[in-house]
Amino acid sequence: MAEGFAGRKLLRDEILQEEIHHVAVEGMDVFVMPKPGFKRKYAEISVRYGSNDNTFHVPGRGRIEVPPGIAHFLEHKMFEKSWGEAFGAFARLGASANAYTSNNYTSYLFWTLDGFRESLELLFRVVLEPYFTDESVLKEQDIIGQEIRMYNDSPGSRLEREVLQALYLRHPVRIDIAGTEESIKGISKDLLYACHGAFYRPANMSLFVGGDVSPEEVFETVENLLQGYDAGEPVARIRPEEPMEVGEGTVVRLPVPVPLVEVAWKHEPAGDDGALLVRREIAANLLLDIMFGKSSAFYLRAYEEGLIDDLSPSHDAWPDYCFSAVAAQSMRPEELIEAVHDEVERFSKEGVPEDDFARAKKAAVGRYVTIFDSFDTAGEMHMHLFDVGLDIFRYGHILRSVTLLDVSEMLRAFSRQRSVSVIVRDS
Numbered sequence: 001m002a003e004g005f006a007g008r009k010l011l012r013d014e015i016l017q018e019e020i021h022h023v024a025v026e027g028m029d030v031f032v033m034p035k036p037g038f039k040r041k042y043a044e045i046s047v048r049y050g051s052n053d054n055t056f057h058v059p060g061r062g063r064i065e066v067p068p069g070i071a072h073f074l075e076h077k078m079f080e081k082s083w084g085e086a087f088g089a090f091a092r093l094g095a096s097a098n099a100y101t102s103n104n105y106t107s108y109l110f111w112t113l114d115g116f117r118e119s120l121e122l123l124f125r126v127v128l129e130p131y132f133t134d135e136s137v138l139k140e141q142d143i144i145g146q147e148i149r150m151y152n153d154s155p156g157s158r159l160e161r162e163v164l165q166a167l168y169l170r171h172p173v174r175i176d177i178a179g180t181e182e183s184i185k186g187i188s189k190d191l192l193y194a195c196h197g198a199f200y201r202p203a204n205m206s207l208f209v210g211g212d213v214s215p216e217e218v219f220e221t222v223e224n225l226l227q228g229y230d231a232g233e234p235v236a237r238i239r240p241e242e243p244m245e246v247g248e249g250t251v252v253r254l255p256v257p258v259p260l261v262e263v264a265w266k267h268e269p270a271g272d273d274g275a276l277l278v279r280r281e282i283a284a285n286l287l288l289d290i291m292f293g294k295s296s297a298f299y300l301r302a303y304e305e306g307l308i309d310d311l312s313p314s315h316d317a318w319p320d321y322c323f324s325a326v327a328a329q330s331m332r333p334e335e336l337i338e339a340v341h342d343e344v345e346r347f348s349k350e351g352v353p354e355d356d357f358a359r360a361k362k363a364a365v366g367r368y369v370t371i372f373d374s375f376d377t378a379g380e381m382h383m384h385l386f387d388v389g390l391d392i393f394r395y396g397h398i399l400r401s402v403t404l405l406d407v408s409e410m411l412r413a414f415s416r417q418r419s420v421s422v423i424v425r426d427s
Contacts, residue, residue, distance in 0.1 A: 069179015
């Protein structure tokens with residue numbers, strides 16, 4: 001019975017009155033956030049396997065290198081089974097299913113009102129029972145090839161890709177998640193089976209469930225579903241050594257009514273120190289909000305002067321790479337690039353105003369509280385934090401403890417020497 005599971009933990013935030021039950025079942029970390037009274041139920045299996053995992057070491061098999069884009073390709077194929085197409089099977093159960101691949105994870109999920117247990121059983125079948133044929137792989141190559149061409153012609157997607165290729169010289173984050181038209185031609189059913197066998201193991205997955213559910217029933221269901229599955233040996237990911245230098249920015253010619261521009265900064269990653277990673281991430285987001293958020297003096301001034309149509313800052317932090325960016329629409333992109341760097345320089349000289357810090361932090365705490373109303377956001381965030389030794393409640397504690405000094409120290413990471421700029425325009 002679930003009550004007898006060794007290592008069962010209850011994570012709880014007394015202020016928010018939220019809790020998450022956690023137990024490891026056959027090597028898989030299972031998290032349940034009970035929400036009595038909520039009609040919709042949610043489940044997501046997160047596989048620690050993404051587009052960055054193109055070179056790895058498998059015990060007993062040695063070093064394996066696969067074509068870029070294979071993680072995304074595999075995700076597409078997992079809904080095709082010998083018995084039919086899984087999306088239709090979810091629909092017949094009254095559930096809505098989806099999946100996505102990122103740089104570091106592949107996730108499979110569903111929402112439902114009724115038939116939760118049957119839908120959860122189907123989700124496990126989707127993830128754990130691969131079925132590939134030569135014919136279906138060839139067909140998928142055409143489908144994803146069209147998708148890649150569409151991304152290449154999309155101004156926003158092209159901007160993001162060019163920025164990462166300029167910012168990173170060797171790290172696989174510079175390669176598009178879908179791969180290239182050339183790389184996906186090297187994908188075969190044998191390679192798909194090999195990647196599935198290496199990464200789609202219970203010990204390399206997490207499950208998050210949210211809604212009006214019983215944690216004990218979820219744990220027991222998962223225990224039954226994983227009977228007979230080997231937790232598997234851990235796979236060692238191999239990454240090239242990434243220098244702190246950056247490449248050159250570029251101008252991309254695409255038909256756009258208003259040019260797109262992005263300025264990005266390469267930061268020193270925090271490594272395996274999860275608390276440091278989160279503290280820096282929070283500090284960077286607060287700093288970006290203060291300097292370039294919609295209520296910042298810069299944003300209001302740039303908008304009034306016609307320098308921007310819109311502008312949005314962002315920050316991406318992982319143990320092995322980390323960067324910040326400011327993306328915008330502007331009829332004067334070169335002028336905007338200089339204005340962004342000038343604003344960073346101004347803050348470096350004058351410091352971060354305490355009132356601005358207090359406002360930005362209060363807003364961030366408010367956004368954090370609302371996360372728990374969204375199962376998918378809370379679940380994804382919690383599972384990723386767990387992988388660096390934290391949890392979603394610890395994130396809240398760190399957020400509340402971040403100081404003006406933490407934010408001010410992040411200014412050092414916004415060096416022009418470690419930045420790139422990319423413009424997408426039609427002429």
